[in-house]
Amino acid sequence: MLLLLKIEWLKIKRYRAFWWMLAIILLSYPGINTGFYFIYKNITKGKDMANQLAKTFLGNPFSFPETWHTTAYFSSHFIFLPAILVIMLVTNEYSFKTNRQNIIDGWSRTEFISSKLIDVIIVSFIVTLVEIGVAIGFGFNTDAENWNKCLEQLYYIPLFYFQTFAQLSIAFILGYFIKKAFMALGIFLFYYLIVENILVGYLTVKNIPIARFLPFEVSDKILVSPAFVGNFGADAKTKYEAALQIVPEQILFTLIMTTLIWGVCYKVHQKRDIL
Amino acid sequence: MSEFSYMETVLSINNISKHYQSVTALNNVSLSIPKGSVFGILGPNGSGKTTLMSIILDILKSNTGNYSWFGKPNDSSQRKRIGALLETPNFYHYLSGENNLKITQAISGRGNAKDIEEVLSAVNLSERKKSKFSTYSLGMKQRLAIGAALLGNPEVLLLDEPTNGLDPVGIAEIRTLIQTLAKQGFTIIISSHLLDEIEKICTHVAILKKGVLLTSGTVNEVLRNEDIVEISAANLSELKNCIVEMGNYLSIKEEPNLLQVHFPSGSADLEAINQFCFSKGITLNLLLNKRKSLETKFFELTND
Numbered sequence: 093m094l095l096l097l098k099i100e101w102l103k104i105k106r107y108r109a110f111w112w113m114l115a116i117i118l119l120s121y122p123g124i125n126t127g128f129y130f131i132y133k134n135i136t137k138g139k140d141m142a143n144q145l146a147k148t149f150l151g152n153p154f155s156f157p158e159t160w161h162t163t164a165y166f167s168s169h170f171i172f173l174p175a176i177l178v179i180m181l182v183t184n185e186y187s188f189k190t191n192r193q194n195i196i197d198g199w200s201r202t203e204f205i206s207s208k209l210i211d212v213i214i215v216s217f218i219v220t221l222v223e224i225g226v227a228i229g230f231g232f233n234t235d236a237e238n239w240n241k242c243l244e245q246l247y248y249i250p251l252f253y254f255q256t257f258a259q260l261s262i263a264f265i266l267g268y269f270i271k272k273a274f275m276a277l278g279i280f281l282f283y284y285l286i287v288e289n290i291l292v293g294y295l296t297v298k299n300i301p302i303a304r305f306l307p308f309e310v311s312d313k314i315l316v317s318p319a320f321v322g323n324f325g326a327d328a329k330t331k332y333e334a335a336l337q338i339v340p341e342q343i344l345f346t347l348i349m350t351t352l353i354w355g356v357c358y359k360v361h362q363k364r365d366i367l
Numbered sequence: 368m369s370e371f372s373y374m375e376t377v378l379s380i381n382n383i384s385k386h387y388q389s390v391t392a393l394n395n396v397s398l399s400i401p402k403g404s405v406f407g408i409l410g411p412n413g414s415g416k417t418t419l420m421s422i423i424l425d426i427l428k429s430n431t432g433n434y435s436w437f438g439k440p441n442d443s444s445q446r447k448r449i450g451a452l453l454e455t456p457n458f459y460h461y462l463s464g465e466n467n468l469k470i471t472q473a474i475s476g477r478g479n480a481k482d483i484e485e486v487l488s489a490v491n492l493s494e495r496k497k498s499k500f501s502t503y504s505l506g507m508k509q510r511l512a513i514g515a516a517l518l519g520n521p522e523v524l525l526l527d528e529p530t531n532g533l534d535p536v537g538i539a540e541i542r543t544l545i546q547t548l549a550k551q552g553f554t555i556i557i558s559s560h561l562l563d564e565i566e567k568i569c570t571h572v573a574i575l576k577k578g579v580l581l582t583s584g585t586v587n588e589v590l591r592n593e594d595i596v597e598i599s600a601a602n603l604s605e606l607k608n609c610i611v612e613m614g615n616y617l618s619i620k621e622e623p624n625l626l627q628v629h630f631p632s633g634s635a636d637l638e639a640i641n642q643f644c645f646s647k648g649i650t651l652n653l654l655l656n657k658r659k660s661l662e663t664k665f666f667e668l669t670n671d
Contacts, residue, residue, distance in 0.1 A: 099473045195425055
């Protein structure tokens with residue numbers, strides 16, 4: 093495994109497009125959360141009754157320990173940025189035909205897929221590190237007095253990692269089967285941003301309880317919307333608690349889906365002609 | 368029995384077939400490649416040469432049959448002992464030649480940093496080793512691929528059209544390199560359209576056509592199904608009559624200044640021919656036992 097890691101590092105370390113994309117991610121995640129932080133500040137900064145009520149109701153979702161949840165939730169909506177990295181890393185092998193050369197040089201087919209699994213694990217890890225940095229940054233800068241609570245709710249870090257890994261695995265399987273970077277990315281974005289949102293909306297309206305099994309929704313529900321996001325109705329508390337209650341099930345379903353994705357890739361790669 | 372017959376078999380291919388829907392790319396091909404041989408795989412475009420090479424490198428899966436490298440069950444560790452160039456040079460475009468070879472080295476486990484320098488020098492790429500692969504000319508890319516195949520002295524070299532994209536000097540260099548490697552005991556499996564090249568360097572050949580193996584064996588065995596004697600005298604028509612009278616030939620072909628007489632394999636006796644002609648008052652000014660060229664044999668076998 094270490095050798096595979098070393099070889100993937102040799103491929104990546106001088107790949108400028110990879111580092112540029114990573115720099116974009118490094119800037120985007122703090123940027124996204126800063127945007128939402130300013131929205132929060134705007135709502136709560138006034139002195140009138142409404143602003144003060146909002147402040148009391150919302151608390152400070154960017155202070156410790158809520159920052160772990162809040163920033164993870166907002167950051168998770170921008171999975172398409174690291175997805176570009178994953179799709180690039182797999183489709184490059186097809187465009188350069190190095191998927192063939194790696195085998196010719198002595199890798200087994202299993203090792204090839206494992207090397208790509210390592211890529212997805214690494215990208216998910218880097219994204220999680222960025223997210224941890226963002227959460228800590230907001231925690232300390234928005235309410236330094238709460239730093240003693242920084243070790244609470246740390247479980248949002250592995251949940252964020254798991255969701256990122258699951259959704260990047262979808263990006264991987266698209267790249268693996270479609271082989272063309274632009275087409276794979278286009279399909280990923282079209283499905284992630286449009287198709288699945290329409291499906292979720294339709295199934296929810298029609299009261300068909302299968303939306304939570306859709307490819308992205310299954311892991312989206314691992315990181316539930318923070319209590320202050322869009323839950324202002326009378327049943328806000330009930331809905332939030334219901335969402336929290338199904339998290340363990342969603343983790344299990346996500347695990348099954350992700351295992352299936354990688355299982356299919358390993359199986360297909362054993363049998364297929366490498367073109 | 369050839370000098371290779373008793374030797375260890377490096378690659379054994381048994382009844383391999385490959386179909387693409389209705390097209391049969393390979394049909395029941397069986398071959399044995401002895402250690403230390405320079406084995407040429409020949410055939411017109413679409414004959415299945417690259418498909419065969421792809422199967423034995425585990426790039427393509429055969430529909431039937433099997434193969435084994437070094438007499439062992441097939442797994443990736445056997446491939447690490449093989450340096451291969453298949454079809455096109457496949458490298459990471461954004462990496463330099465040197466960094467690409469570091470990946471080859473890391474995957475195959477063959478060679479070290481010093482070996483990388485040496486192969487880059489052997490294929491004349493030392494000066495451009497830091498340049499990105501994407502900036503290389505076609506010939507340079509091909510040379511890098513040959514360098515990658517040579518890295519760390521693999522036991523077997525498998526080269527699919529290695530002279531593609533090379534200029535005449537490059538072709539000559541590759542030929543010399545292959546001859547040198549063959550003398551050093553490397554087993555080399557090579558496919559090429561350049562029959563003259565193959566004939567110059569190969570000890571064995573296999574000829575494929577439309578996925579069917581037409582013949583295989585040592586070059587001498589493949590070319591020796593008839594003897595060709597080139598013969599000439601001042602009066603060619605008298606000479607022809609004399610040969611007809613002598614008999615035991617297969618055919619006589621008239622060339623501008625000579626006759627080409629084909630005899631059954633192993634039956635041409637130059638001394639007897641000379642004596643017979645002399646007894647008939649004909650003095651020969653040319654008497655030459657000529658091996659059939661690989662090109663001639665190739666066209667004989669592959670032309671419909």
